[in-house]
Amino acid sequence: MQLNHMEQKEKNGVSYLTFPVFDHYPQLLHSFSTRLGGVSQGEFESLNLNFRPGDARENVLENYRRICDAVGYSFDGLVSSAQDHHTVLRRVTNAEKGIGFTRPRDMPSVDGLYTNVPGITLVTSYADCVPLYFFDPVKRVIGLAHAGWRGTVQRIGEIMTNTLQKEFGCNPQDLLAAVGPSIGPCCYEVDDVVRDQVMQHEDLIPLELMKELGGGKYLLDLWECNRRILVLSGIPDQNITVGEVCTKCHPELFFSHRLMGDKRGGMTAMMALKEAHSFDS
Template identity: 55%
Template sequence: MDSKNMNIHEKSGVVYLTFPMFDKYKFVKNAFSTRIGGVSKNEFASLNLNFGRGDCDRNVTENFHKFCLAAGFDFSTLTASSQDHHTFIRRVYAENRGIGIFKPKDMQSVDGLITNEKNVTLVTYYADCVPLFFLDTKKRAIGLAHAGWRGTAAKIGEKTVKAMVREFNSNPSDIIAAIGPSIGPCCFEVDTPVYDEFMKLEEIKSDEFIKVKGAGKYMIDLWEANSRIIKNAGVPKDNITKANLCTKCNSGWLYSHRALGPKRGGLAAMICLTEDNNDN
């Protein structure tokens, strides 16, 4: 692995990643999955954590159990998003646990989740889109948001910070944020309509995150765009960390939509507030 900003772990054959910046706080757990250590076969091999992509639900559930056991999450606390590339942020509570995992979804269009309750594990899904992790280290609240290019351009990073300010009275300067494994500036090539959406982001200069390739093609750095959007929402620059890990360049062990096409499994990000002094 070429990223120095994430730790890599292996337990019982399951490989997963965590952010050292979050690992320092003993009242929170964070993890990002890989393809390694699950029971799914063929194009879903092997740790597919997405329901509804053609893999059988029994395998996906088994993969969630294996991942939780390895990374130290309680399966009964998982609470999932319902992603559709919009920017609605849902506050969830203990009573919502199980939604999207072992209870039916009860809402459409939830691309971000926040909570300040312990033992509610937020779960969002990925295969190139950008995972955004948030922790208010003082008020002890967390957030997780799914930022594809649409969510990035619609500033879901800023909307998540604002939701934490509104719901938990968070001070953005107490928030730490992490930008997870996703398609990198090396691989995210777009054409003019997508470029035009990013040019509407007036508060960040296009040359800070867009390279013009010519012939109507552009390379967009979604990591830098999200980082600057989160910084503009008041989170100090030094509180923002990037995985710097491209899913497309690493599609042998991370699912990538652009590398593998639509018949593939999916990755999951998780974060959960726990009892203090948890030394797992």
């Protein structure tokens, strides 16, 4: 697979992707997982990071231990979202460590996580939807948001930007953002229901975001849609990286709901601030 804006890394057989722009910051850890390097079998092979029926919970937890070891995350600091395609964001503190892993989820709807606490590992889940990464190197704040088409048209990227500004005093001009691997404009076919939702956002110039296929079907560019939302929320265009990696096009690396249906595993976006004593020299 040709990567123009991301880098594929591997440790102990665990393969994951990162953004070079974030790799420049020693206080930051981040990744987008692939399906390579885990212990799950069959349709979940092998690095399944979604607690889906059919895969043993102990397999998924072992997969998390493996990617934590590969990237450098604290397994004890994992905190999961509870995604349902809305725009609820959750501020994560030490009190939330373990939620979704060693502790049950305690909220029914969380499509975005953010924190300024080192040692916490934010985790959001994917199998074609768009992961949005946020990092403020000035305030040392991170965030992850899950943007399917519903989250996109509800402008979850703008909501996250505004929330970080309100909660931590972040200046959008300082924010670095990235659009991670997801179904691309080459493969994301939608119907008139989705098209009509996108068309309501005139400031995004929606006709540029869709290619008509005929029969009430369209190809939608969620990458560009989210990029424009981030720009309109105040993040400079030069501070935004679009990974341009399509999950449906690469089943050898990713699980894809559009390609595989429900018989599949899932990937994660993960992000953490390092403890001060663990910064690389």
